[in-house]
Amino acid sequence: MIDDLWYKNGVFYCLSVGTYMDANGDGIGDFKGLLRRLDYLHGLGVTAIWLMPFQPSPGKDDGYDISDYYGVDPRYGTLGDFVEFTHGCQQRGIRVIVDLVVNHTSDAHPWFRDARSSPDSRHRDWYVWADKRPASASKGMVFPGVQKSTWTHDKEAKAWFFHRFYDFQPDLNTSNPYVQAEILKIMGFWIQLGVSGFRMDAVPFVISTKGAKVRTPVEQYNMLRSLREFLQWRQGNAIILAEANVLPETDMEYFGMDGDRMHMMFNFHVNQNLFYAMASADSRPLAKALKATRPRPASAQWGLFLRNHDELDLGRLTKAQRDVVFKNFGPDKNMQLYDRGIRRRLAPMLGGDRRRLELAYSLMCTLPGTPVIRYGDEIGMGDNLDLPERNCARTPMQWSMEPQAGFTKNERPCSPVIDKGPYGYEHINVAKQRRDPNSMLNWTERIIRMRKEVPEIGWGDFSLIATRDPAILAIRYDWRNNSVLFVHNLDEKPREASFSVGLAGDEGKHLINLLSEDHSEANNRGKHTLMLEAYGYRWYRVGGLDYLLKRSDIDGVNANHPE
Numbered sequence: 001m002i003d004d005l006w007y008k009n010g011v012f013y014c015l016s017v018g019t020y021m022d023a024n025g026d027g028i029g030d031f032k033g034l035l036r037r038l039d040y041l042h043g044l045g046v047t048a049i050w051l052m053p054f055q056p057s058p059g060k061d062d063g064y065d066i067s068d069y070y071g072v073d074p075r076y077g078t079l080g081d082f083v084e085f086t087h088g089c090q091q092r093g094i095r096v097i098v099d100l101v102v103n104h105t106s107d108a109h110p111w112f113r114d115a116r117s118s119p120d121s122r123h124r125d126w127y128v129w130a131d132k133r134p135a136s137a138s139k140g141m142v143f144p145g146v147q148k149s150t151w152t153h154d155k156e157a158k159a160w161f162f163h164r165f166y167d168f169q170p171d172l173n174t175s176n177p178y179v180q181a182e183i184l185k186i187m188g189f190w191i192q193l194g195v196s197g198f199r200m201d202a203v204p205f206v207i208s209t210k211g212a213k214v215r216t217p218v219e220q221y222n223m224l225r226s227l228r229e230f231l232q233w234r235q236g237n238a239i240i241l242a243e244a245n246v247l248p249e250t251d252m253e254y255f256g257m258d259g260d261r262m263h264m265m266f267n268f269h270v271n272q273n274l275f276y277a278m279a280s281a282d283s284r285p286l287a288k289a290l291k292a293t294r295p296r297p298a299s300a301q302w303g304l305f306l307r308n309h310d311e312l313d314l315g316r317l318t319k320a321q322r323d324v325v326f327k328n329f330g331p332d333k334n335m336q337l338y339d340r341g342i343r344r345r346l347a348p349m350l351g352g353d354r355r356r357l358e359l360a361y362s363l364m365c366t367l368p369g370t371p372v373i374r375y376g377d378e379i380g381m382g383d384n385l386d387l388p389e390r391n392c393a394r395t396p397m398q399w400s401m402e403p404q405a406g407f408t409k410n411e412r413p414c415s416p417v418i419d420k421g422p423y424g425y426e427h428i429n430v431a432k433q434r435r436d437p438n439s440m441l442n443w444t445e446r447i448i449r450m451r452k453e454v455p456e457i458g459w460g461d462f463s464l465i466a467t468r469d470p471a472i473l474a475i476r477y478d479w480r481n482n483s484v485l486f487v488h489n490l491d492e493k494p495r496e497a498s499f500s501v502g503l504a505g506d507e508g509k510h511l512i513n514l515l516s517e518d519h520s521e522a523n524n525r526g527k528h529t530l531m532l533e534a535y536g537y538r539w540y541r542v543g544g545l546d547y548l549l550k551r552s553d554i555d556g557v558n559a560n561h562p563e
């Protein structure tokens, strides 16, 4: 396969325009501000931006309640500003993917307003209705504790409507061919304005059967193929990154056996087990999760993330495992959310411990997939637990020591800037960290640069290397006649790791450290012995630094017998 599938070996960065930078002074981030910050993102080295919803919206779910799919919310700017932004990205070689939120609309959307107005209205069948309260109304809530039901009575419609999420987000009837045609039109529109694809919201719900009579929703996977076909025809290199927190058994249904469905999926399974590994210093369940999510078509990729704008969902761990993560990373009830997760940012979760932050980032960058960074995590931003639900981790970006962290000249930003405690903007900000060669920001920039120089992770096959110590995770990738090896110590104590690289002949004798001068030579039985400090990590090239001279043009060339 030609290795120019850009998403296979990139570094993604996720941000919402409203909390990034405010250029017109109304306290709300906007596209003009974001455009001015593109050089920052270019310098950081990210290859793609995932832009969260920015379309007109009542804003009751941070924009995931859209009331017009073909516009820009006036608070953020105009369509003209949007195109300036995608053009600015293109000039810098940065791709843009935008959210595709089509499981539901806002209840303020004209389609829903029309639908509720009469049973004969044009859009009635665009939503999901019932005359009586369905028996399943108290089941399947996505936000337990906050959301009371999945069906709500609408006075105007004189009927009940289905909503998988909050009651102001009526579900679209995605089986309706008119709705399906409209979804394609929405994709076509944004593609035309310069985006390279979509982060598709709530995919399992979009494709599942919906209705009062549906007892067990069934996913209609073939719908994914028609989305893909349309997209690929309109723009050959555009992608869909699916948000689907599903079990590994169904991963291939989402990717498609022939790689004909989703290009990328977030790896929620690895995400949860990764946090468990960091909390327990036991890498075994993580190793199992890596193996369980190994199968994927050659053209598909995982999105590897630590934190995002939602809670850290631990719903798929065992209760005992979840309790360990809660105890270590979110012990107070106020830090937890929806009975299943933690709503904090990464840095406070890890106690602001730089060693643990680097370990977490190093893992995210070296596990199979493309890393997806949450804005602000590159400087170790904190959270504000006084804000409700997930808003605690959606505070404005901290740029400098200027008032309001340099985010806005307005005294009342849309969300309060963190200005107290160790994560206040006077301590944690971009301007300060840029001047400090040892800052988190400069470390992140260097690790991103190195990550981009190791395409073996994105493209190669991996093997987990046995070390007999559960606190150590060692993983090797092989691709086009080269190998790389990564070793992580999850424990708070130093650990000695002893292993053989697992390649035939003399191949694994020399390990060249990519981040420091301590290289490793195998003993005469072919074993390496490393002393890893607490939370230590190592990135190695196997063999030597002549890897680019050794690289073959096709896959499957034996390391011992190059072309």
Ligand code: NOJ
Binding pocket: 061, 064, 101, 165, 201, 202, 243, 309, 310
């Ligand atoms: C998933 C999004 O990540 C979340 O923020 C949102 O609330 C729901 N989908 C509903 O759109």
Ligand code: CA
Binding pocket: 022, 023, 024, 025, 026, 027, 028, 029, 030, 075
């Ligand atoms: Ca503004």
